[in-house]
Amino acid sequence: MTRSESRFRRLLxxxxxGHREExxxxxxxxxxxxxxxxxGVTADLVRGALGARFRQASTSLREALRDEGxxxxxxPVHFFGSLLLLAVAVGRxxxxxxxMVRRPxxxxxxxxxxxxxxxxxxxxxxxxxxxxxxxLGVVGAAAGLAGEVVVPFRDAQVLNPSSWIxxxxxVVLIAAAVxxxxxxxxxxxxxxxxxxxxxxxxxxxxxxxxxxxxLVPVLAVIAVxxxxxxRRFRGLIPRTSKGA
Amino acid sequence: MREPTxxxxxxxxxxxxxxxxxxxxxxxxxxxxxxxxxxxLYAALDRLRAEGLIEVDRExxxxxxxxxxxxxxxxxxxxxTAETARLRAQATIAERRLRARxxxxxxxxx
Numbered sequence: 309m310t311r312s313e314s315r316f317r318r319l320l321x322x323x324x325x326g327h328r329e330e331x332x333x334x335x336x337x338x339x340x341x342x343x344x345x346x347x348g349v350t351a352d353l354v355r356g357a358l359g360a361r362f363r364q365a366s367t368s369l370r371e372a373l374r375d376e377g378x379x380x381x382x383x384p385v386h387f388f389g390s391l392l393l394l395a396v397a398v399g400r401x402x403x404x405x406x407x408m409v410r411r412p413x414x415x416x417x418x419x420x421x422x423x424x425x426x427x428x429x430x431x432x433x434x435x436x437x438x439x440x441x442x443x444l445g446v447v448g449a450a451a452g453l454a455g456e457v458v459v460p461f462r463d464a465q466v467l468n469p470s471s472w473i474x475x476x477x478x479v480v481l482i483a484a485a486v487x488x489x490x491x492x493x494x495x496x497x498x499x500x501x502x503x504x505x506x507x508x509x510x511x512x513x514x515x516x517x518x519x520x521x522x523l524v525p526v527l528a529v530i531a532v533x534x535x536x537x538x539r540r541f542r543g544l545i546p547r548t549s550k551g552a
Numbered sequence: 553m554r555e556p557t558x559x560x561x562x563x564x565x566x567x568x569x570x571x572x573x574x575x576x577x578x579x580x581x582x583x584x585x586x587x588x589x590x591x592x593l594y595a596a597l598d599r600l601r602a603e604g605l606i607e608v609d610r611e612x613x614x615x616x617x618x619x620x621x622x623x624x625x626x627x628x629x630x631x632x633t634a635e636t637a638r639l640r641a642q643a644t645i646a647e648r649r650l651r652a653r654x655x656x657x658x659x660x661x662x
Contacts, residue, residue, distance in 0.1 A: 335571070349590070352589035353589075355591060356592065357591070360595070
């Protein structure tokens with residue numbers, strides 16, 4: 309093996325494996341026949357190798373996004389994320405209404421307007437997830453996200469950890485755009501029950517923040533979840549994946 | 553369409569060629585102005601194959617090295633035809649404006 313050949317082989321090793329297998333020997337033949345050496349050839353091969361790697365990476369990413377598995381994973385993010393953000397929005401809306409009731413002289417109309425849009429947006433996003441209608445999910449999540457973006461500008465002096473909510477709302481919007489609903493998502497009863505608890509907690513400022521009120525959704529979670537849990541523990545010898 | 557891609561398709565219009573012959577043909581048709589390097593050539597060949605504009609014609613082993621011949625496909629011919637028409641239209645516009653400019657400048661100096 310000549311010096312040129314071993315140098316070209318080292319440079320060709322920079323290409324991804326698939327490209328090397330397809331064109332490696334052929335390119336080596338062309339490089340040797342061409343006879344040009346020097347930094348121009350080196351730069352050209354390095355650029356070509358980087359380009360091939362980039363094309364391969366982007367192809368893999370596109371294939372991964374086409375994969376239905378990712379879309380199924382996105383569904384719980386869409387469903388539970390919308391529920392969680394609905395709970396937060398309902399809580400804010402409830403707080404605004406409560407303030408309006410307690411202080412009728414104080415104009416808070418801009419407050420509940422934004423909160424109402426946010427809460428309705430997330431409610432629509434949840435509905436889209438339940439019905440498996442992507443357009444509803446995306447439109448609702450977009451409206452919800454718009455509401456979350458407005459909130460920090462409005463609530464300058466109100467305690468509002470909204471930056472993480474905006475990030476979460478963006479993630480949920482992306483999930484809503486790509487998610488695909490399976491016939492019966494596993495554990496949907498738990499997710500629904502948890503959502504009920506969260507929304508109920510959001511309503512707590514209404515003055516209903518009493519132990520019994522908090523107990524009801526917790527009991528609901530247990531009531532809904534217990535049969536499923538029991539079945540799971542009993543069913544250590546499962547025959548079918550029925551139920552959940 | 554980038555110039556190397558256009559030139560590779562043009563080179564293959566004359567019939568199937570192997571990689572090094574494509575380099576030589578392009579150098580010949582451009583009067584030595586463009587002499588593609590292997591990295592650029594194979595980036596173009598790989599992309600054109602993926603797009604279905606060229607395909608492998610045959611393979612040979614010459615001096616114990618693989619030599620693969622590429623040929624233009626029907627889609628490649630259509631793509632090159634469209635690009636040639638686009639470039640011709642642009643060149644016509646440029647020619648017309650240059651002619652008008654020369655007439656204008658000629659009138660001004662006269």
